[in-house]
Amino acid sequence: MATSVLLACGLNEQKLPGFIHISEESNVDGSFLISCVLGQRLRISNAGTLLVCLQHHYQHYFNAGMRLGYNTNIFQGKTLGVIDVLSDMAGEGLASKWLTNTEGQTLTEQLVDDIRAQVESNYANRNSYTVLIDNLSILFNLGASKLQVQQFCQDLAALAKEREKLTVITKLSNSDIYQLTDNNVAKLGQVRIQVLRLKSGVFREVDGKLLIERVLDEGNYACEETRKEVLYKVNDRNVKVFAPGEIGVKV
């Protein structure tokens, strides 16, 4: 269902790079990537996953997962941990801890602490652990500054460096508006996936483009990078990828 897109992005391996960043351009929806990665990580035996819900609440990922063929409810509380910021804010209103500076901590600091606590309690028992954060732009919306968001990502990258089996995957929407932060955060990781819209218009067969950039560790030059571009189409129960030029106009 999602194997092809994960294969194209190089995210189908059991051991993922330490930090992966997904940049989503304006007016493009890259939520399917998070759902695909989530499904893949949940299927791996004894692999822990922490989902930080900022863009959608947990129910969305559950429903999307059912479309892709996995049930997150089975894993929740076991290999799947959830920090549902959106639902917390809805339930507690303006008294939510995410909206108030409790104990003098900012939103990003509280979030890092919560993530760290979850990782520390679950990491030891797992073959691998993945932290999925969807979406960093919500932190900007809630008042976090560029510096705070950058520091937040750096803390997570440092956490991933400390623990060999830990992978952090972040997503930032409106990456063309938050270009500076997007580039800085992408530099922290080895893989960058850009979700781009089709520049020439709208096409029924293709929803957008994925540009995958991967930094290679091997070789004499540590800055070697591979780039790959694929087209994608999100269907009701799967995601298809195409090579550029593969799809033509059907007459």
Next chain:
Amino acid sequence: MTSFRKRTVQKPIRGTRTSPHTAQVITSSGNPYLDVVIGGGLPLGSICLIEEDRFMTHAKVLAKYFLAEGVISKQEIFLGSLDDIPAEMLRRLPRPLTDQESMEQSEVQALGDGGAENGLRIAWRYNDLPLVNSEHATAKIGHHFNLMEQMDSMMLYNVKTTLWDDSPKHLDIVIDEEFSKSSSPTTPLLEQQPVEDAPPIPGAEIAPQEKIPAQEDENSVNNNNNNNNCSSVTCSTKTGSQESQMQLFHNPRYKGLLNDIQQVVRNESFVAGTKNNLCRVCLTSLGSPLWYDEHFGEDLIKFLTLLMASVRSCNSVCLITMPMHLIAKYDASLVPKIRQLVDYAIELESFAGSERETHPAFKEYSGLLHLHKMSAINTLAVHMPETPDLAFKLRRKKFIIEKFHLPPELQESSAKPDNCISGLLSNSNATASLDF
């Protein structure tokens, strides 16, 4: 012992059904043509943004459809606006058509447009085919409305409505009274213009000039500040958290509005996953110049983020109209940020006041409808319409959205369309167009 389990069919919420495309629970936007475009209706928990046309005529029509649908379906309504008088808007909702009238109307339309009287002489086999894709005819939710006639005010009796217009005249009274923390869920929060300006909405219980706060006492303190500055807390039971709440919005109107919305949607009737009832939240002209202040962009985005969180977590749908053309002039980067926070972003480009108003290619239409965003909420893929080229017509009785198509080039027309178009588009040597 068999594994057979009797399937219990749960009664759906009034005015909703399960979408055949996405298996989500959807409800009508009020306009059947718009429902077809967005895949049958608005999913529960979604926010639909209507980017207003320049003169705000057509966006308000869609908002009225949205509210009227809520009244007919007996869903709870929250209406907030600074530009309009919410009470007045509720009184001027369009009258619903009966099933008989709807059928007659569609038959008349088919006959009138099909030209059965004239008939097709050469392509006579196409006589019986419908002119436009009549997908909307199969919609099982939603009603048709007559824009020429107003809804009977008695219909509002059965509907709980909550109005918000940040009226300052009540706030002086509110600040002096003791607040009751427990608010009755059956008593809607009604804020309206003074009684001498407009009579109260029938059916809605009128609070005796008393605002029952949501959860914190300082909300009304914020609203009372006409300078839109964050005022200090005068009566509060909490300390540090309240001060940080105070700084959440620089403009206290956002906080007041959000508090009122959250108070309504947190009612147990709208708990997500239950089948009790649905709440329709309608905010018109959000982000208009009446909302402007120094921190306009920041507050607006924060408000929309928290609104998204509230609406997603309960059985509600939200329709917002915003003058995006004005917001874009204020700060162009706000436009994609706002669209990111909504599930449907639909722009109405009206021809009024533009050269297209008299252009022969657009004479049938009142404007173009642009789908800037349709996102998948609670599902993987979003339903895409057959074509993104849509136009709308505001007729006397209804608001129609259909595929935009150019009129046929007839041999009888003396002036070639190319010349007309080139003449209109080129500013130089435009002897036909007059520059004043």
